[in-house]
Amino acid sequence: MNLEKMSKEEIMKASDNVLMNTYKRTQVVFTSGKGRTLTDSEGKEYLDMMGGLAACGLGHCPDVLVNAIQEQAAKLIHITNYFYNEPQLELATLLTDNSFGDKVFFGNSGAEANEGAIKLARKYAFTNYGPEKHEIIAMTSSFHGRTLATLSVTNNDKYKVGIEPLPKGFKFTPFNDEEALEKAITPNTCAIMLEPLQGEGGITSATPGFMKKVRELADKHNLLMIVDEIQCGFGRTGTLFAYEQYGITPDIMTLAKSLAGGFPIGAIVATDKVAAAWKPGDHGTTFGGNPLACAAGTAVVSEIINTNIPEKAAASGSYFMEQLEKLVEKYDFIVKTKGKGLMVGLELSFPGAPVVEKAFDKGLVINCTAGNILRFVPPMNITKDELDRCIKIMDQVFSETEV
Numbered sequence: 147m148n149l150e151k152m153s154k155e156e157i158m159k160a161s162d163n164v165l166m167n168t169y170k171r172t173q174v175v176f177t178s179g180k181g182r183t184l185t186d187s188e189g190k191e192y193l194d195m196m197g198g199l200a201a202c203g204l205g206h207c208p209d210v211l212v213n214a215i216q217e218q219a220a221k222l223i224h225i226t227n228y229f230y231n232e233p234q235l236e237l238a239t240l241l242t243d244n245s246f247g248d249k250v251f252f253g254n255s256g257a258e259a260n261e262g263a264i265k266l267a268r269k270y271a272f273t274n275y276g277p278e279k280h281e282i283i284a285m286t287s288s289f290h291g292r293t294l295a296t297l298s299v300t301n302n303d304k305y306k307v308g309i310e311p312l313p314k315g316f317k318f319t320p321f322n323d324e325e326a327l328e329k330a331i332t333p334n335t336c337a338i339m340l341e342p343l344q345g346e347g348g349i350t351s352a353t354p355g356f357m358k359k360v361r362e363l364a365d366k367h368n369l370l371m372i373v374d375e376i377q378c379g380f381g382r383t384g385t386l387f388a389y390e391q392y393g394i395t396p397d398i399m400t401l402a403k404s405l406a407g408g409f410p411i412g413a414i415v416a417t418d419k420v421a422a423a424w425k426p427g428d429h430g431t432t433f434g435g436n437p438l439a440c441a442a443g444t445a446v447v448s449e450i451i452n453t454n455i456p457e458k459a460a461a462s463g464s465y466f467m468e469q470l471e472k473l474v475e476k477y478d479f480i481v482k483t484k485g486k487g488l489m490v491g492l493e494l495s496f497p498g499a500p501v502v503e504k505a506f507d508k509g510l511v512i513n514c515t516a517g518n519i520l521r522f523v524p525p526m527n528i529t530k531d532e533l534d535r536c537i538k539i540m541d542q543v544f545s546e547t548e549v
Contacts (some may be wrong), residue, residue, distance in 0.1 A: 147160075149453060150350065154173075154174070154175050154187050154188060156177050156185075157187065158171075158173065158175065158217060161365075172506060174186050174187075174506075176206075177185040178205055178206075179194070179202075179205075179206030179207060180205070180207055180324065181205040181206060181208075181449050181525070181527075182194050182195075182205050182525050182527075182528050182529075182532050183206070183529030184206065184511065185446050189499075190509065191509065192506070192509045192510065192511050193509060193510050193511065193535055193536060193539075194206070194511045194524065194525070195510060195511055195512045195522045195524040195536055196511045196512055196513050196521070196522075196523060196524070197523050197524050197525045198403075198408050199377075199403070199427050199513075200345070200403050200404060200405060200489070200523035201402075201403040201404060201407070201408045202404075202408045202525050203266065203380055203381070203403070203455070203525060203526050204242055204404075204407050204446060204448065204449060204450070204455075204525060204526070204527055205449065205525035205528075206408075206525075207397070208407065208446075208449070209410075210390065210445050210446070210449045211406075211407045211409070211442060211445050211446055211449075213443035213445070214441050214442055214444070215392075215409065215438065215441065215442050215445075217441070218233065218437055218438050218441035218442075219307075219438060221437070222437045222438075223436065223438045224433065224436045224438065225436065226432070227431065227434070227435060230478070231437045231440070232436070232437070232438075233437045233438075233440035233441040233444060234252065234435045234436075234440045236439075236440065236441075236444045237250075237252075237440040237443045237444045237447070238250040238252075240444060240447050240448065240451075241401075241413065241415055241447070242415070244386055244447075244451065245386075245387060245399065245415055246389075246395045246396065246399070246415075246417065247399065247415035247416055247417060248416070248417050248418040248421065249416055249417075249418060249421035249422075250413055250414065250415050250416075250437070251413065251414040251416075251421075251424075251429065251434075251435075252265075252408050252411065252412070252413050252431070252434045252435030252440065253412040253413070253414070253434040253435075254379075254411065254412055254431065254433050254434050254439075255291075255402055255410060255411075255412045256291060256374075256376035256402030256403060256412050257290070257291030257292055257293050257296050257398065257412075258291075258293075258402075258412045258431070259376065259400035259401060259402055259412035259413055259414050260290045260291045260295075260296045260299070260339075260374060260376070260400050260436070261291065261293050261295050261296055261399050262362070262412050262414045262429055263339070263374075263400050263402075264282060264295050264296070264339075264430070265300070265336040265371050265428075265429060265454050266368045266398060266414065266416065266420065266421070266423060266424060267282065267336055267339075267372060267398065267418060267420075268280050268282075268331070268336060268337075269423045269424060269428060270336070270370060270420050270423035270424075271336035271337070271370075273423045274368075274423075274475060275336075275368065277331065278334055279333065279334055279335070279368075280315050280334060280336055281315050281316070281317065281329055281332065281334040281335045281336060282299060282315065282316050282317075282335075282336060282337045282338070282339055282372075283316075283317055283318070283319060283327065283331070283335060283337070283338045283339070284299035284300075284301065284316060284317075284318050284338075284339045284340065285301065285318060285320070285321040285339075285340045285341070285344075285347075286301045286319070286321050286347075287301055287302075287321055287334070287344055287347030287348060287350065288300055288318070288321070288339075288340065288341060288344065288345075288347060288514070288547065289301075289302065289341075289344070289345060289346035289347060290339065290341075290374055291301075292305065294309070294312055294313055295313050297309075297312055298312045298313050298314075298315075298316040299316050299339055301318050301347075302346070316338045317330060321340070321344065321347070321350065321352070321356075322350075322352060322353050322356045323356075324355065324356055324359040327356075327359065327360070327363065328359075328363060331363060331367050331369070335352055335367065335369055335518075336370065337364075337368060337369055337370040337371070337372055337398075338360050338363070338364055338369055338370075338371055338372065339372040339373075339374065340352065340360065340372070340373065340374065341373070341374045341375075341377070341378065341384075342357065342373055342375065342388035342389055342391075342392070343377075343378040343388055343485065343486055345377040345378070345515065345517075345521070345523075346515050346516070347516060348493075348515060348516035348519045349484040349485040349489060349490065349491025349492060349515070349519055349521060350484065351484075351485070351486060352392070352492055353478065354392055354393075357366075357389075357392040357394055358392065359392070360394075360517045361394040361395075361396075364397070369481055370397040370398060370420060371395040371396045371397050372396065372397065372398040372399075372400070373388075373398070373400070374399075374400050375387055375388055375389070375399055375400065375401055376400055376401060376402045376403050376412075376491055377403055377489065377523070378486075379399075379401050379403070379404065379405075380401070380403075380404040380405060380446075380447065380455075380526075381404075381450050381455040381458075381459050381487075381526055382404065382455035382459055382487050382488050382489050382490055382526060383404070383459070383460075383463075383486040383487040383488075384456055384457075384459055384460030384486060384487040384524070385456050385460075386450070386451070386456050387399065387415045388486075391486075391530070396416070397416060397417055397419075397420050398414060398416045398417075399414075399415045399416075399417075400412070400413070400414055401413040401414075401415065403528065404446065404526075405443050405446065405447065406439060406442040406443040406446050406452075406496055407442065407445075407446040409439055409442040409443070410439065411434075411439040411440070411442070411443050412434070413443075418439065420543075444512070450526075453527075455526050455527065456487075458526065458527065459488045459521055459526040460486040460487050462486070462487075462488055462526075462528060462530070462533065462542070463486065463487035463488045463489075465530065465533060466488070466489060466490060466522070466533045466536075466537075467483050467485070469533065469534070469537045469549060470483045470490070470492055470537070470540075471483060472537075473492075473537070473540060473541060473544060474492075476541075476544075477544050477547075479494060479495045479496060479544075479549045480492060480493070480494060480495070480544070481493040481494065481495055484519070488523065488524060488526050488528070489522075489523055490521075490522040490523075491515070491519040491520065491521055491522070492519065492520040492522070492540075493518060493519050493520075494518045494519070494520065495518070495548055495549070496518060497514075497517055498514035498517070498518050498519065498520050499514055499548065500547075501514070501520060501543055501544075502514050504543045504546065504547075505539055505540065505543050508539045508542060508543065509539065510535075510536060510539045510540070514532050521538055522536070524536075
């Protein structure tokens with residue numbers, strides 16, 4: 147197959163012939179990326195405000211990541227977890243030194259991290275309180291992954307059609323509803339799981355009072371507090387981890403996406419007390435924590451910390467939302483802005499898919515979540531000029547929009 151001689155249409159048709167139909171793909175073939183710019187097979191450039199769904203935290207192909215991958219690939223790509231490896235130690239130490247956690251488990255994705263967190267919480271409860279204490283409470287509008295267990299803590303029925311029954315032992319309470327959460331706790335409850343800032347659920351932040359209430363109830367009822375920072379972690383909301391803004395400490399945190407700048411990796415971070423529930427053989431992975439993934443993660447996380455990315459994301463996010471507010475004032479079909487730092491939503495009074503398509507035609511990559519909320523999760527080192535370019539394109543799109 148000579149891809150260089152194939153047209154865009156031929157590549158897309160050939161792809162549809164061999165790939166399972168699980169995505170409604172945009173009609174484009176991207177061939178390269180650098181910084182915040184993507185280039186397609188026909189040479190057209192796009193400003194990427196979606197950043198691989200928040201995974202490309204430092205942009206596309208940053209030198210620090212490319213160099214780390216190239217150097218490690220020439221040394222050792224993979225080795226089973228039956229043996230130690232240096233990059234794994236380096237990344238785990240970086241995470242524990244900069245968070246509440248004492249121990250780390252590496253997987254390959256956010257869904258794997260959340261799946262493992264569910265297993266860890268249940269094993270901890272089983273070990274300390276017995277088998278009856280196994281139930282996990284999650285939030286409405288949550289999204290934690292697409293495996294069977296993570297779908298069980300994802301409050302979106304459209305992802306569950308045709309694959310039920312799902313694993314049991316999960317329930318939901320309204321996000322930010324302290325009273326409902328307290329009433330939902332029973333002697334069978336072992337953990338409360340939530341995103342500090344919901345992504346798929348509509349860029350909705352947990353209130354300070356709610357986060358503190360979760361921690362209070364967890365302490366009162368011997369529960370574990372699990373925070374899913376897969377999308378909001380690593381500086382995107384203005385601090386390295388979003389939980390830091392609430393003055394609380396969770397028991398378990400899950401990470402992925404920006405952890406290695408787009409290279410597949412996931413992580414569970416936990417306290418010594420909780421991590422002690424796992425013994426050899428209780429959990430495992432073939433590829434998780436391999437030298438190549440961990441070298442990529444170390445390069446990215448070190449760069450995020452050393453170049454003050456959280457502070458820059460906070461400042462850029464504040465500026466961006468100020469500019470978006472001008473669009474809110476200008477167009478009566480825009481309801482409001484939402485979010486923190488560079489995890490921003492723009493709520494519309496109508497479905498957002500056509501807006502996403504029009505923006506793409508003008509060279510801007512965004513997406514829509516929860517049906518009517520435009521989501522902006524660009525690389526966190528985006529420049530002011532690039533944010534201005536985004537605003538200009540959005541203004542053009544809205545000026546052409548008829549409701």
